Amino acid sequence: MNELIRTENLTKEFETRKGFTGITKIKALDNVNISLYPNEIVGIVGASGSGKSTLAKILVFLYKSTSGKIYFKDEDITKIHGKSLKKYRKEIQMVFQDPYASLDPYHSIEWHIKRPLLISHYSGNIDDRIDELMNMVKLTPPESYKNKFPHQVSGGQRQRVYIARVLALNPQILIADEPVSMLDVSLRIDVLDLLLKIKNELGIGIIYITHDLNTVSMVTDRIYVLHNGEVVEDGHTNTILTSPQDGYTKALIEAASDPYKRI
Ligand code: ADP
Ligand code: MG
Numbered sequence: 001m002n003e004l005i006r007t008e009n010l011t012k013e014f015e016t017r018k019g020f021t022g023i024t025k026i027k028a029l030d031n032v033n034i035s036l037y038p039n040e041i042v043g044i045v046g047a048s049g050s051g052k053s054t055l056a057k058i059l060v061f062l063y064k065s066t067s068g069k070i071y072f073k074d075e076d077i078t079k080i081h082g083k084s085l086k087k088y089r090k091e092i093q094m095v096f097q098d099p100y101a102s103l104d105p106y107h108s109i110e111w112h113i114k115r116p117l118l119i120s121h122y123s124g125n126i127d128d129r130i131d132e133l134m135n136m137v138k139l140t141p142p143e144s145y146k147n148k149f150p151h152q153v154s155g156g157q158r159q160r161v162y163i164a165r166v167l168a169l170n171p172q173i174l175i176a177d178e179p180v181s182m183l184d185v186s187l188r189i190d191v192l193d194l195l196l197k198i199k200n201e202l203g204i205g206i207i208y209i210t211h212d213l214n215t216v217s218m219v220t221d222r223i224y225v226l227h228n229g230e231v232v233e234d235g236h237t238n239t240i241l242t243s244p245q246d247g248y249t250k251a252l253i254e255a256a257s258d259p260y261k262r263i
Contacts, residue, residue: 002074004173004205005059005092006035010068012054012229028054030229031068036173036205041195043216043237044209045252046226052209055226056175059207060094061085090120093166097178099158103150109139109161110146116168133164136201137194156187160194167198174198175207180215192219213256217241225249 012029028051036042044052057063059070069078077088096102103112113130122129134142137160150158159179166174176195180188196219199206208219216223217237224234225246233246244250 002037003035003071004038004073006071007032007055007059008069008071009033010055010058010070011066012051012058012063013066028229029058029065032226032229032231034224034231034234036207038172038205039199039203040221041199041206041208041219043220043223044207044226045211045213045216045223047211047252050211050226051229052211052226053177054229056094056177056207056209059175060092061089090169091171092173092175093169093171095159095163095166095174095176095179098182099155099162100150102162103158105150107149108146109148109150109153112150112161113164113168116165120169122168129168133168136167136198137161137164138190138197139164154187155183156190159183159191163194163198167202171204173205173207175209177209178211179208181210181212188215189218195219213241213252225252 010029010032011027014026014028015023016026018024032051032055034042034044044055046052054063058065065078069076071077072088072091077084080088110130113133114126117126117129131142134140134145139145139157139160145153145157150161153161180191183191192215195206195208198204208216210216220237222235223237223240224231225240225248226232227248233240233244233249240249241253244253
């Protein structure tokens with residue numbers, strides 16, 4: 001099976017002004033090569049500042065890369081715009097860290113899931129589709145959640161609402177950037193289980209971004225370890241977690257087993 005998405009030497013430099021000394025360049029991504037197949041969850045793992053969110057934002061066209069290429073199903077989409085970009089943007093959806101910030105406090109849960117269906121001129125029965133999506137993300141029974149507002153449900157449930165909202169567009173790829181790091185520990189497993197359910201039932205490709213190695217073994221098939229914008233190691237999750245080759249990966253694994261160690 002072919003890749004859903006693949007990057008080739010993706011590089012991103014940011015220019016930042018530092019006091020009076022002028023402009024400093026930060027290489028947030030340095031020749032990054034990753035791939036994602038249908039029906040798999042790939043982890044992007046690294047400490048804060050390693051470039052994880054930058055990579056995600058480039059893949060959803062919120063940032064422009066400095067150099068390198070992006071292929072979607074073997075087609076070079078690095079420079080697409082207009083209609084093609086609009087089409088691609090439907091295929092790749094992103095779930096963010098803060099489920100509260102991504103929902104509108106003045107609108108009901110039903111509104112959040114209905115809106116993308118209306119905007120994309122969904123051709124089937126909208127009410128049935130809303131129920132289907134709510135069942136998919138386990139907001140059940142749907143009737144008991146539809147009229148609630150974001151502040152009336154838990155953080156984990158808010159994250160589910162947002163996931164239902166982006167799944168409404170039938171994307172082929174889902175990028176989840178630290179989707180559970182702001183949730184209580186007791187709610188994390190549920191959302192991670194949901195990612196697995198979505199992969200299994202919809203067969204889409206999911207990129208799971210995290211600084212927390214403890215969660216990657218639960219959901220990912222393969223991982224890429226990012227360090228200062230570079231992929232230092234990649235491969236099957238179990239292989240890497242049980243026999244890491246790179247020193248940085250080893251330090252990450254050690255830190256994950258010791259909550260007080262900082263790297
Ligand atoms: P992560 O998500 O792994 O914590 P980021 O991708 O957010 O890392 O950041 C990678 C590096 O790029 C950091 O050094 C960060 O300060 C820098 N960076 C990210 N976004 C911007 C931006 N918009 N402008 C300038 N520098 C940025
Ligand atoms: Mg980040």
